[in-house]
Amino acid sequence: MSTRIGFIGLGNMGGPMAANLVKAGHEVLGFDLSEAALGALEAAGGKRAASVAELAAAADVVVSMLPAGAHVRKIYMEEGGILENAKPGTILIDSSTIDVDSARAVASAAAEKGMSMVDAPVSGGVGGATAGTLTFMVGGPDEAFAKAKPYLDIMGKNIVHAGGAGNGQAAKICNNMILGISMIAVSEAFVLAERLGLDAQKLFDISSTASGQCWSLTSYCPVPGPVPTSPANNDYKPGFAAEMMLKDLKLAQEAAGSAGAATPLGAEASVLYDVFCKNGGQGSDFSAIVNFLRGTR
Helix, strand or coil, X not given: CCCEEXXXXXXXXXXXXXXXXXXXXXXXXXXXXXXXXXHHHHHCCCEECCCHHHHHHHCCEEEECCCCHHHHHHHHHCCCCHHHHCXXXXXXXXXXXXXXXXXXXXXXXXXXXXXXXXXXXXXXXXXXXXXXXXXXXXXXXXXXXXXXXXXXXXXXXXXXXXXXXXXXXXXXXXXXXXXXXXXXXXXXHHHHHHHHCCCHHHHHHHHCCCCCCCHHHHCCCCCCCCCCCCHHHHCCCCCCEHHXXXXXXXXXXXXXXXXXXXXXXXXXXXXXXXXXXXHHHCCCEHHHHHHHHHXXX
């Protein structure tokens, strides 16, 4: 059965996600500040909305993919926003990666309006968004998760209910803190191996089947050669940009500060990515941190 879905934020991730909802037979109404993004949605079979208010009033389901917590709060909670204009019972899915406090504040406001909301940040990058194989980490009440899941299933392959409101964001930033730390560790090992005269392929062949094995090594190796599909073999084009990794690491540090959790390696990773980005690495894939550690960036 076709559902009218409003999609706000049609960028590199949101655009392909919205297109997959169209392919599944749903009527998708989109809103974005980019004319090119709106044109791409129309080319995929969707329609454009003139405003967030128009989109919210027309939709039975609203999906958002926005840059930061401030944008999510504004789009949902301020005058002319989603909560003011959507019908009671509307299903709300926010797939932005934002701070936990903002996710919980918006979810609470949505519940007061009689709407079901989940925070559902993603992992899998642009390739996963296009292929419909994203992993969704979902926070929200059981009932809201059950209502949202059929639409998440269209856009993703692995849908995990992480618990109550905000827990999807908590899972995302914890996961990406692991990723950022492990990529630095793998990069340091390859730089050291290079200085010691150990061939990168030999190190990969050994560590990929030994105790150093991890996703950053075997799926996303930061040096050219061992993993042909890694960005290292495509001039470090993202992928997952370093500036986005920095954003997630900063979110993890904010959460750690609020929760009183000790994350010394997460803090150091945040500092290293900050310096890397400030020295021109922001638009490169996050695995290009290897070049910064090598001293070539």
